[in-house]
Amino acid sequence: MNQLNYVGKSLRRKDGPDKITGRAVYSQDVKLPGTLVGRLLRSPHAHARILRIDTSKAMALPGVKAVITIDDTKGIKHGFVETPRYPPDQEVLARGRVRHVGEEIAAVAAIDQITAQRAIDLIEVEYEILPAVFDPLEAMKPGAPEVQPTHPKVRAEVPYSNIGGRTATGWGDVEKGFAESDYVREDRFESHLRTHGYLEPQVTLAHWENDKLNVWTSSMGTFVKRAKLAKVLDLPYSAVRIHKTYVGGTFGGKIDLYSHEYCAARLSMLTGRPVRIVATREEIFSAYRHGQPLIMEIKTGVKKDGTIVAQQVRAINNAGAFRGSGVVVIFLAWGFTMIPYRIPNLAYEGLSVHTNNPVRAPQRGHGCPQIRFAIESQLDTIAEELGIDPVTIRLRNARKPREQLPNGDNVHEGGLIDCIKVAGEKADVVRRYGKGRKAGGTVRRGIGMGVSGYFGGSLIYPNGSGVIVKMADDGSATVLTGAIDVGQGSETVIAQIVAEELFLPIEDVKIVSSDTDTTPQDIGAWISGMTYVTGNAARQAAGNARDKMLQLAAQRFNCGVDDLYVADKVVYNRLDPAQSMSYRDIIALSIATRRGDTVIGEGFWRTMRDVPTHPSLATTKGRWSENYAFSCQTAEVEVDTETGEARVLKALTVHDCGFPVNPALVKNQVDGQVSMALGHAFLEEIMMKDGYTLNPTWLDYRMPTIHEMAESDDADVITEEYVVGKPYRTKEVGEGLVSGVLAAIANAIYDATGVRLHSTPFTPEKILKGLRQLERERRERA
Amino acid sequence: MILYDFDLERPNTLEEASALLRDKGADARVLAGGTDLLPNMRVEVVRPATVVSLGAITPRDPVRETDGTVRIDALTRLATLEGSDLIRAACPMLAEAAHRVAGNQIRQMGTLGGNLCQETRCLYYNQKHDYQFKAPCYKRGGEVCYPYPNNDRDTCWSVYMSDTAPALIALGAEVEIVGPGGTRRQPVEQLFTGSGLTPHALGAGEILSAVLVPPAEPRFGWGYHKSSRRGGLEFGMAVMAVGLTLDGDGATCRGARMVIGAVREKPIRLTATEQAMTGAKLDEAKIAELAAAAAKEINPLPHHGFTKSYIRDNIKIHMRRVLSEATARARGTGTAENGGHHD
Numbered sequence A: 001m002n003q004l005n006y007v008g009k010s011l012r013r014k015d016g017p018d019k020i021t022g023r024a025v026y027s028q029d030v031k032l033p034g035t036l037v038g039r040l041l042r043s044p045h046a047h048a049r050i051l052r053i054d055t056s057k058a059m060a061l062p063g064v065k066a067v068i069t070i071d072d073t074k075g076i077k078h079g080f081v082e083t084p085r086y087p088p089d090q091e092v093l094a095r096g097r098v099r100h101v102g103e104e105i106a107a108v109a110a111i112d113q114i115t116a117q118r119a120i121d122l123i124e125v126e127y128e129i130l131p132a133v134f135d136p137l138e139a140m141k142p143g144a145p146e147v148q149p150t151h152p153k154v155r156a157e158v159p160y161s162n163i164g165g166r167t168a169t170g171w172g173d174v175e176k177g178f179a180e181s182d183y184v185r186e187d188r189f190e191s192h193l194r195t196h197g198y199l200e201p202q203v204t205l206a207h208w209e210n211d212k213l214n215v216w217t218s219s220m221g222t223f224v225k226r227a228k229l230a231k232v233l234d235l236p237y238s239a240v241r242i243h244k245t246y247v248g249g250t251f252g253g254k255i256d257l258y259s260h261e262y263c264a265a266r267l268s269m270l271t272g273r274p275v276r277i278v279a280t281r282e283e284i285f286s287a288y289r290h291g292q293p294l295i296m297e298i299k300t301g302v303k304k305d306g307t308i309v310a311q312q313v314r315a316i317n318n319a320g321a322f323r324g325s326g327v328v329v330i331f332l333a334w335g336f337t338m339i340p341y342r343i344p345n346l347a348y349e350g351l352s353v354h355t356n357n358p359v360r361a362p363q364r365g366h367g368c369p370q371i372r373f374a375i376e377s378q379l380d381t382i383a384e385e386l387g388i389d390p391v392t393i394r395l396r397n398a399r400k401p402r403e404q405l406p407n408g409d410n411v412h413e414g415g416l417i418d419c420i421k422v423a424g425e426k427a428d429v430v431r432r433y434g435k436g437r438k439a440g441g442t443v444r445r446g447i448g449m450g451v452s453g454y455f456g457g458s459l460i461y462p463n464g465s466g467v468i469v470k471m472a473d474d475g476s477a478t479v480l481t482g483a484i485d486v487g488q489g490s491e492t493v494i495a496q497i498v499a500e501e502l503f504l505p506i507e508d509v510k511i512v513s514s515d516t517d518t519t520p521q522d523i524g525a526w527i528s529g530m531t532y533v534t535g536n537a538a539r540q541a542a543g544n545a546r547d548k549m550l551q552l553a554a555q556r557f558n559c560g561v562d563d564l565y566v567a568d569k570v571v572y573n574r575l576d577p578a579q580s581m582s583y584r585d586i587i588a589l590s591i592a593t594r595r596g597d598t599v600i601g602e603g604f605w606r607t608m609r610d611v612p613t614h615p616s617l618a619t620t621k622g623r624w625s626e627n628y629a630f631s632c633q634t635a636e637v638e639v640d641t642e643t644g645e646a647r648v649l650k651a652l653t654v655h656d657c658g659f660p661v662n663p664a665l666v667k668n669q670v671d672g673q674v675s676m677a678l679g680h681a682f683l684e685e686i687m688m689k690d691g692y693t694l695n696p697t698w699l700d701y702r703m704p705t706i707h708e709m710a711e712s713d714d715a716d717v718i719t720e721e722y723v724v725g726k727p728y729r730t731k732e733v734g735e736g737l738v739s740g741v742l743a744a745i746a747n748a749i750y751d752a753t754g755v756r757l758h759s760t761p762f763t764p765e766k767i768l769k770g771l772r773q774l775e776r777e778r779r780e781r782a
Numbered sequence B: 001m002i003l004y005d006f007d008l009e010r011p012n013t014l015e016e017a018s019a020l021l022r023d024k025g026a027d028a029r030v031l032a033g034g035t036d037l038l039p040n041m042r043v044e045v046v047r048p049a050t051v052v053s054l055g056a057i058t059p060r061d062p063v064r065e066t067d068g069t070v071r072i073d074a075l076t077r078l079a080t081l082e083g084s085d086l087i088r089a090a091c092p093m094l095a096e097a098a099h100r101v102a103g104n105q106i107r108q109m110g111t112l113g114g115n116l117c118q119e120t121r122c123l124y125y126n127q128k129h130d131y132q133f134k135a136p137c138y139k140r141g142g143e144v145c146y147p148y149p150n151n152d153r154d155t156c157w158s159v160y161m162s163d164t165a166p167a168l169i170a171l172g173a174e175v176e177i178v179g180p181g182g183t184r185r186q187p188v189e190q191l192f193t194g195s196g197l198t199p200h201a202l203g204a205g206e207i208l209s210a211v212l213v214p215p216a217e218p219r220f221g222w223g224y225h226k227s228s229r230r231g232g233l234e235f236g237m238a239v240m241a242v243g244l245t246l247d248g249d250g251a252t253c254r255g256a257r258m259v260i261g262a263v264r265e266k267p268i269r270l271t272a273t274e275q276a277m278t279g280a281k282l283d284e285a286k287i288a289e290l291a292a293a294a295a296k297e298i299n300p301l302p303h304h305g306f307t308k309s310y311i312r313d314n315i316k317i318h319m320r321r322v323l324s325e326a327t328a329r330a331r332g333t334g335t336a337e338n339g340g341h342h343d
Ligand SMILES: Cc1cc2nc3c(=O)[nH]c(=O)nc-3n(C[C@H](O)[C@H](O)[C@H](O)COP(=O)(O)OP(=O)(O)OC[C@H]3O[C@@H](n4cnc5c(N)ncnc54)[C@H](O)[C@@H]3O)c2cc1C
Pocket: A699, B029, B030, B031, B032, B033, B034, B035, B036, B037, B038, B039, B074, B075, B078, B100, B101, B102, B103, B106, B109, B110, B111, B112, B113, B114, B115, B116, B117, B118, B119, B161, B162, B163, B164, B206, B207, B208, B209, B233, B234, B235, B236
């Protein structure tokens, strides 16, 4: 078992041909006869009491089949997190009050789009407008409009209003640490509001038939959706089936339960007909969940040689009107603070502040790009003050392999030091750094570096993945997996693993996936763990089926299992070349002699066997992950110092993703994240005023196109350590890499211009302003 | 999706189209490529009861008339303009401007006439208003103006963002208009009212039939730049177009047209700067001075997230580059300074 045939190879994606030829069936393509069109009535106010809702005119409109409001629900709440401290906090439709523009108030089902729209227009709602607050710092003040009362436990700890959640943690003694430091500096950074930009809209088709709810919905994990949908509908999980569809991008935005999913289901239950709701792009931009804007205050104390002694971090999240993942990002920002560098003394506080903005969701990196932008920017400033280069200061603080983290986790073979060294060498950072600023001319170049660390596959519902491998009598295999392919390539990777373990041609492996009725439970495509968790379950399931077959063969040949080898679905006895048996014959034998056993393999996986649940979101106590992936990224930028216009010429990602099961897919992930970082750095911004979204269109929310993509190189540093034979020690490569490169861009702009940007996006306007400020200071000094 | 019902007409000639427009009155609109009209109908900033499609009318290829004027049918696709050998040879600035519009898919559909007759834009205006900004603004026939709450003059500061209009004005082009009273010609500049509420000076039943670009004078040079954040598939933050001629000495400016688009309710000609330029020797220092004067003369509206001061800063630099390109072209020495275009 030493030679790998499939795992570790850049095999073509299983979903590629379907997508390229337009045959792939997305939720919007599923056609059922008699389908009704659903639409939602949304709040036009950022904060208002609902005094009256009258749906009678809408109901009376010909072609309207059902209208629902909060009165038609069971009043069961749901939440992104559901823990004793943070219980579910949101209803599926507004009850008596709306807290953000676009909040869902009612839904209709009608025979066509125009009728549905007319019905929406006919619903009368009487509002009493309430004062609203949009800025988190304003919302924290005493006497601010109350979006949500401050969490009862937090009320005892801090005096602020509208605090939905707080994370407070640390170790050592920061005050002592600062006192012992040679240099201490404080900075404040801000990361702005961005959104996922998934191309496939939010869409749900629901059909209630024979006491069973069939659902096709664009999601990142069908089992999470099933759990939440069944709960708010008060149905047993077994009465809800989420079908597999192709998914056109998610990036964190399709995890939570959305009101439209409930409404489609409920409207179908009321009408007995299939109901489809498709969100318009304007709705997605102005009423659905975006990522998390953070304000970050960082105080760091270092020794003269750059060794970090103490760090104090405060992250304030503009969380929107409900909890969403707002209380998670303030926990995660702690994690992404502490992973890469040794911080002997840390004091961390994260505050999630409710405002009259739409609710927030995870977005690729979920706090990591934001906090790494802040910390890595400050680190470069510190390095410069101390006369140290960016590579050296990072190497000085980087965690070594097998280091224990303060929370009890171990970084295992974590390759951060190698990442920094390789990135530094490849991009020639030390030699080039500092040259740009001194160069003359109006077009200047700069180089910058950023580091990040990311976890993989942590514990959160449903916590584990199962996989079943069914052998067909001809020796081919069908894999049942709950893993959902959202474009990342999970089906390809799982097929590679099964092919490898069963010595099967990859064409003989067929995947049935992400259908909650026919496939085993799966963690979903949103905790950076599918290749690790589901991949290992697939490995076990395939191994289980293989072992059953090999045992039969060994019995037949009267030899040990270790004496066998397989080629082209035929098992041979190494000791007696005359003895061989095909999979087909072995399966027939199994059925004949093992009371009909058709050879089914099962496998399960869960991270951290000994850990009961995820760490505390409030205190961070508890273990988090056994899979830390590290990276160091560089960016080379060019800045026009007359206009402030900047662009990235080249990005380099050196990462330690564990064993790359499919290197081409790893490269896709790297490029996708670099492109996302470019959007964060330069282009994408949700512009809002008084709770309204000003740019709810692709045209005005500028995402990078292929033309804006920078050259992107990458290298992995540590694969050799992942010994062949246990090639499934995979880590993380799908989220963490937005971060280092974002920080690297900020640092490169500084390197080119001397302008230190404390907030994203890095607009020409900010760069020009910084350059003018420098010019003024220069003149004043002269 | 357009969520209301409307009638569709498909006349065979512009004259028939004009008659239909007049019959149907204010409730009718012509549809050329549809890339502006249909999105606007979708968000319901316009709700024509009748759409008069010009889809049955085939434009003729651009031609050079005997006096050297280039005649371009209004229905010519932007993609045709970009790729036309005649346009690239006779009025390359127009080819460049057409190329800067949106992305290829839109240029394959969008027409030159539609580009000139496109609606003005404003973040508050160009979106669906079913729950955001529910109360209609002045331009939608209502009583508020969102970006300018103190706007009590019942005016509208939306921005006209055509990329081709500044180029055509800088080239001294004219439009030909078919209407109830027959055919008339007027400078492109006069197509615009300067009002954000009703940006175009077209009478009832009037349709653009052609654009006429006069032949270039000797020692003519042009420069064009569209500033935008993304560099493509995007409307401009500011569009700069300059056409100038030099005296025989190859240095003194004989005359110039300097136009800035995408910053006001119509493309703006910088007449004061044009005058200052005429008779001046266009060396590096003078060009920088003129660009600074241009940035001062223009009074941009803040729009699409860009502040007035940054738009000015940007114009000051890019106008300098545009001017030096135009000067170099007029001298026949190619581009002096790379305009910093991101292709
Ligand atoms: C994503 C996107 C990006 C865009 N980017 C740009 C850009 O960067 N720069 C830019 O300039 N434009 C841009 N546009 C706007 C538009 O696509 C172009 O202006 C295009 O040239 C419009 O031409 P059309 O033929 O499609 O116009 P249509 O939509 O058919 O018509 C536009 C308007 O002009 C009227 N009209 C059309 N033809 C005539 C005529 N012959 N006589 C009188 N009235 C007429 C119509 O009634 C309508 O009111 C963009 C549009 C989209 C959707």
